[in-house]
Amino acid sequence: MLARLIEIFFPARQGERELTGVLFLHGLLAVGTTVAGRSVRDTLFLVHGSQEALAWMYVASAIAVSLAGLAYTPIALRLRRDRATVALALFFSILFSAAWWLERSGQPWVYATLYVFVEVAAGLSIMQFWMLVNELFNSREARRLYGVIGSGGTLANIVVGLATVKIATGLGASALLILCAVLSLGCAATAYYAGKLGQTRILSRAVSGQVATARPGRGMSRVLNSGHLRWVALLTVVTFFATTLVDFEFKVVAASSFSQDQLAAYFGYFYLIVGILAVALQILGAGKLINRLGVVGSLAILPISLGLGSFALCLIPSLGAATAAKGADSLFRYSINDGTTQILYLPVQPEARVSAKAFIDGVIKPFAMGLCGLALVGYRYWLGGNPYLLAWPTLVCCMVWVLIVSGLRSRYVESLEDSLRHRRLDFGLSGFKVQDGSTHEALTRVLQSEDPREVLHALELLPQLENVQLDDRVENLLGHSHREIRVAALQYFMRLQTMRFADSVYGMFKDPDASVRAAAIHAFCAMGRDKSVRVVRPFLTDPDPGVRGAAITGMIKYGGLDGVLAAAEGLKELIAHPDAAMRRHAAVVLGAIGVKNFYQPVLELMNDPDLSVRRQAIQSAGVLQSPEFSVPLIYKTNSIDVGREATTSLVAYGAGMVPILSKVLDNIQEDPAVRRGVARVLGRLGGVDAVEVILHHLNSSDEELKTQLYKALARATRRRRVSTVNRKQVKQALEREVERVYEVLAKAEALQLGSGPDARTPHDGPRAAEALLSSALEDKIAHIERRIFLLLAVLHSDTDMERIHIGIHDSRAADAARRRANALELLEHILPKNVKQRLLPLFDELPRTDRLRAATEFISVPAVSFGETVIALCKDDTAWVRACAVHYAAQLGCAEATDTVAAATDDPSPIVRESALLAAARMAPERIQQLAESRLGDDATVVRRQAIRMAKRKKTVA
Numbered sequence: 001m002l003a004r005l006i007e008i009f010f011p012a013r014q015g016e017r018e019l020t021g022v023l024f025l026h027g028l029l030a031v032g033t034t035v036a037g038r039s040v041r042d043t044l045f046l047v048h049g050s051q052e053a054l055a056w057m058y059v060a061s062a063i064a065v066s067l068a069g070l071a072y073t074p075i076a077l078r079l080r081r082d083r084a085t086v087a088l089a090l091f092f093s094i095l096f097s098a099a100w101w102l103e104r105s106g107q108p109w110v111y112a113t114l115y116v117f118v119e120v121a122a123g124l125s126i127m128q129f130w131m132l133v134n135e136l137f138n139s140r141e142a143r144r145l146y147g148v149i150g151s152g153g154t155l156a157n158i159v160v161g162l163a164t165v166k167i168a169t170g171l172g173a174s175a176l177l178i179l180c181a182v183l184s185l186g187c188a189a190t191a192y193y194a195g196k197l198g199q200t201r202i203l204s205r206a207v208s209g210q211v212a213t214a215r216p217g218r219g220m221s222r223v224l225n226s227g228h229l230r231w232v233a234l235l236t237v238v239t240f241f242a243t244t245l246v247d248f249e250f251k252v253v254a255a256s257s258f259s260q261d262q263l264a265a266y267f268g269y270f271y272l273i274v275g276i277l278a279v280a281l282q283i284l285g286a287g288k289l290i291n292r293l294g295v296v297g298s299l300a301i302l303p304i305s306l307g308l309g310s311f312a313l314c315l316i317p318s319l320g321a322a323t324a325a326k327g328a329d330s331l332f333r334y335s336i337n338d339g340t341t342q343i344l345y346l347p348v349q350p351e352a353r354v355s356a357k358a359f360i361d362g363v364i365k366p367f368a369m370g371l372c373g374l375a376l377v378g379y380r381y382w383l384g385g386n387p388y389l390l391a392w393p394t395l396v397c398c399m400v401w402v403l404i405v406s407g408l409r410s411r412y413v414e415s416l417e418d419s420l421r422h423r424r425l426d427f428g429l430s431g432f433k434v435q436d437g438s439t440h441e442a443l444t445r446v447l448q449s450e451d452p453r454e455v456l457h458a459l460e461l462l463p464q465l466e467n468v469q470l471d472d473r474v475e476n477l478l479g480h481s482h483r484e485i486r487v488a489a490l491q492y493f494m495r496l497q498t499m500r501f502a503d504s505v506y507g508m509f510k511d512p513d514a515s516v517r518a519a520a521i522h523a524f525c526a527m528g529r530d531k532s533v534r535v536v537r538p539f540l541t542d543p544d545p546g547v548r549g550a551a552i553t554g555m556i557k558y559g560g561l562d563g564v565l566a567a568a569e570g571l572k573e574l575i576a577h578p579d580a581a582m583r584r585h586a587a588v589v590l591g592a593i594g595v596k597n598f599y600q601p602v603l604e605l606m607n608d609p610d611l612s613v614r615r616q617a618i619q620s621a622g623v624l625q626s627p628e629f630s631v632p633l634i635y636k637t638n639s640i641d642v643g644r645e646a647t648t649s650l651v652a653y654g655a656g657m658v659p660i661l662s663k664v665l666d667n668i669q670e671d672p673a674v675r676r677g678v679a680r681v682l683g684r685l686g687g688v689d690a691v692e693v694i695l696h697h698l699n700s701s702d703e704e705l706k707t708q709l710y711k712a713l714a715r716a717t718r719r720r721r722v723s724t725v726n727r728k729q730v731k732q733a734l735e736r737e738v739e740r741v742y743e744v745l746a747k748a749e750a751l752q753l754g755s756g757p758d759a760r761t762p763h764d765g766p767r768a769a770e771a772l773l774s775s776a777l778e779d780k781i782a783h784i785e786r787r788i789f790l791l792l793a794v795l796h797s798d799t800d801m802e803r804i805h806i807g808i809h810d811s812r813a814a815d816a817a818r819r820r821a822n823a824l825e826l827l828e829h830i831l832p833k834n835v836k837q838r839l840l841p842l843f844d845e846l847p848r849t850d851r852l853r854a855a856t857e858f859i860s861v862p863a864v865s866f867g868e869t870v871i872a873l874c875k876d877d878t879a880w881v882r883a884c885a886v887h888y889a890a891q892l893g894c895a896e897a898t899d900t901v902a903a904a905t906d907d908p909s910p911i912v913r914e915s916a917l918l919a920a921a922r923m924a925p926e927r928i929q930q931l932a933e934s935r936l937g938d939d940a941t942v943v944r945r946q947a948i949r950m951a952k953r954k955k956t957v958a
Contacts, residue, residue: 019197020148023133026190027152030129032160033092033183034122039164039267040176041118044103045111046255046263054251057112058244058373061119062366068120069127069362081135082195085128086188092121093184100177125187132191136198157275164268173264199829228415229356231408232344233364238404239302239337240368241375242397243329245390246306248376249313250326252387257319270323274330281331295412298340299405302332307398313391322387325394344412447473452482459488463495471496475504486511487519494523502527506535518550525554525563533559533566540570548574549585553592575601580610587613591620599626606632615645622649630660637677647677651684658682658689665697676708683712691716695726698733703878707783710790714801717794725794734791738838741784742852742859748777749848750869769884769891773873776884783878788839796830808843834858867896874900879909886912890919898923905931910940917946 045054079087095117102110133149160183167175258266309325345357379390446458447470455477462470477489490508493501505527508520521539525532532554539551552571555563574586587605590598602624605617618636621629622645630653636646650657661678664670679697682690694713700706710733717725756775762768786805793801807823824843831839841854864872873885874897886904889897901923904916913935921928928950935947 019136019194022190022194022197023136023149024152026132026187026194027129027149028156028159029183029186029190030125031153031156033125033180033187034118035156035160035271036164036176036183037096037118037121037180039168039264039271040173040180041111041115042251042267043168043173043176043260043264045115046251047260048106048108048111053112054248055373055376055379057115058248058376059370060112060116060373062370062373064116064120065123066363066366068124072124080195081128081132082191082198085132085191086195088124088128089184089188089191092125093181093188095121096177096181096184100174100181103174103177125184129187132194136194154275154278157271157278161268161270161272161275165265165272166268168261168264168268173260176264226356226415228344228411229360231404231411232341233360235299235341235344235401235404235408236360236364237368237371238397238401239333240365241372242303242306242394242401243333244369244372245376245394245397246309246325246329248372249387249390249394250322253319253322256387270327271330274327277327277331281336295340295344296405296409298336299408300402302329302337303398303401303405305332307395307402310391310394310398313388314395317388317391344408443470444473447477452480452485455480455482455485456488459485459492462492471501475501478504478508483513483516486513486516490516490519490523494519494526497526499527509539514544514546518544518546521547521550522554525551525558529558530560530562533563537566540567545574545579545582545585548582549589553589556589556593556595575605580608580613583608583610584613584616587616587620590617591623594624596624596626599624599628602626603628603632606636611641614642618642618645618649622652625653630657634661634664634678634681635674637681638671638673643677647681647684650681655685655687655689658685658687658693661690662693662696665693672702672705675702676705679705679708679712683708683715686716691725695729698729699736701877703783707787707790710787710794714790714793717797727795730791730794734788734795734835735838737784737788737791738835738842739859741781741788741842742855744777744781744784745848745852747864747869747873748774749852750864750866753777766891769888773881773884773888776878776881780876780878780881785842792831799826799830867894870894870897871900874904879907879912882907882909883912883915886915886919890922893923895923902927902931905935910938910943913938913940913943914946917943917950921950 045057049057075084099110099114099117103114160179163179164176167179254263254266257263305328306325309321309328313321313325379393443458443462446454449455449458459474459477462474474489474492477485480486480489486508490505493505502524505520505524509517509524511517511520517539521536525536528535536551536555536559539547540555542548542551548570552567552574555567556571557563559566571586571589574582574589577583577586583605587602590602590605599621602617602621605613606621606629608614608617618633621633630650633646633650637643637650639646650661661682664678665675665682667675679694682694691713694709694716697709698706698713700709713725713730751770751773753770753774755771756778757768757771761771789801789805793799804823804826807819810819824840827840827843828836838855838858841851844851844854846854870885870889870892874882874889876882876885882904886901888894889901901916901919905913905920907913907916917928917932917935920931932947932950935943936951938944938947
């Protein structure tokens, strides 16, 4: 139970937990700096400044934030996110300390500068924080973890708010600047630690060569060209205009009620209480409230609450009314309004969403705040500065705000319809499903569209939404002119399983299209159960296989005992039918009815002469998962025709298949292709037991099996996140593979092999043989290197080793040199010292001798003679290398390898046996007669033909 609660409230997986915790703390400190900074700057400015100056501060802050964002963003994008965050936090810590020292002078400019600086620091700190978080997590991780990380900001209101009260009352308001400096230092420390923990994640982005940036210019054009986004921009203007008015009222009224230290404490209490209420609102379910009220209703909460607070301020001019209005702003804007505003971007194309949001948040929002600041300057001039009089224009703004929200609804629905038509909706964007009247209205219109694709998209989306009842609209689609839509509508009613629409479904039995009739029969059986048997029975002999199969499936699955008895004979006829299409539908039926005891006919169909029947039967075996299928499926994993289907079906069995698969893998006499198929299945199964079996066979002598096992292990650890991998075994396998690379390099050096074949290489002779052997060894090194990176992916599962491998060798990219450097730098940071010293020399662009020399300190590579090297290569564990080495020995006349070449005529590989016969004819002509005759009955046609040719030639010569 405790583990389940931890998983719900802290859904970080292994490898993410420490990083998530550090970022949670970083968010708490960053938001805490903002809370403490705004408390102290508001306090000091309000005590030492004036209302008119405060109005100008909104203007100055808006300009400063915009300019700072425009200037800082290009700089930040050129730096590593963690380093930029550390530098920015340290810079702000120094400035907060300097502000504390300067504040003692009492100069008016200090308070104005502090006011603007705190706003800039808040904006850049929070922006940099989320830039760092986005760099460290991908989109799927973000959906799980951003809620946890962001909750640090909510907690900051409580923790730092309480600290603000204690410090302000005990040490004075100016001491809060030291608190801000300390919190900024904490931000620097947590950012540094987060960068250290997520170093591989950050460097992996550099290897990919992809940098995502939002372009304000492009965002402006998208906002101006979209009616929906123009309304969102207008909503942003009125939102921040009204909330800035409320903020001004609150500050001025509070300043007139307290002394300096009391005012700082009051602000601390304010943030503390708002933080507690925000936590309570989240616990009670802000998301459920938004789902219940819908987009328009949720967007109206903030203006209505602010309007009520402003109306109260008009009737009862007091600090309590001003605080209530500001409290509603702080509580509902960040918990409900901001989240609902994100839904407004739901219909916007993903590629346009980022730039549009960047323009609205980075340009429109500061513009609205600056505009309000200018309006407040005019208010001070014309109305004399009575803050309570601002309640009336604020009330008017809230009314306009509600009207804009109401007008936005039609624009939102139109954009939603367009997105439904083009299948662009992403209901995971805001963390909860959107199920309100707007969605209902949009789906209704799209279901009436003349474009069949749009209707199909809507039918596909409908089952994913709750509380959206459009059954009558779907019923109308049963008469649609397009077959696919009629089938989709029938499938919808099959899932619904209500007798209300049974008559309409029954009417589709006469549809001219066979696939529609089959879907109607299946749906009718699901709806009518045993009452459908009498109606459906005539279709058991239908000439169309799909209709007949649907009748058999529906009656056996839903018709009870009467249905089974009535359909059994029809099923037998379908299984034994001479038409392959009928037999294929029999396999479909056997899988659909889900009766495990019907395994015998499925086994027969798995060996059917027709490939399509075999494939369908194997798929049905995976659905039924009868124990009798396990062994036949294992032996079909090596088939080119049905191997993929057999593997998928075995995976469907789950972990229960592991003991059987282990026995097959243990049997070294088994067909190597079958053992490789078993390895693929184990990799897809994953889990602790499957990984243990894979680890047990990592030292296999079969090169192809070893590669497949490494792939399986990497897949199991990556997708299933198995945390019990025996790292010692994996490291030992890695050491063996690295040693093998250097052994191959040493052999190539001993033979003084050059490069592989090129345009100038002759087609025959010693030079051609040398180039061919060199190419074979290079291929072998490439395969070993691939296995090395598979093992590294197991040991470092949080790093995309495949991308690193590509980055090292991708010479086709325009920035290949930079990507290679980034990939090697990433390896430099990831690998432990002992592995790094052995592995990295392989990728240095140095002569072969220098690379070997660099490794001699860590790996012992014995020196061997030319002849010994050739003999060793003729016995290599890679068939193609053996074949090329045998040919090389013959072309260079290596007499020491003669016996080895002769013995190679019995090699397990046909290509090696053929090469050995040709080489023996050159190196040992006196023995070729005997060797050729021994291969006259060879299983491989190419070897047998070569042996016959040589035997005849020898007899002719004799």
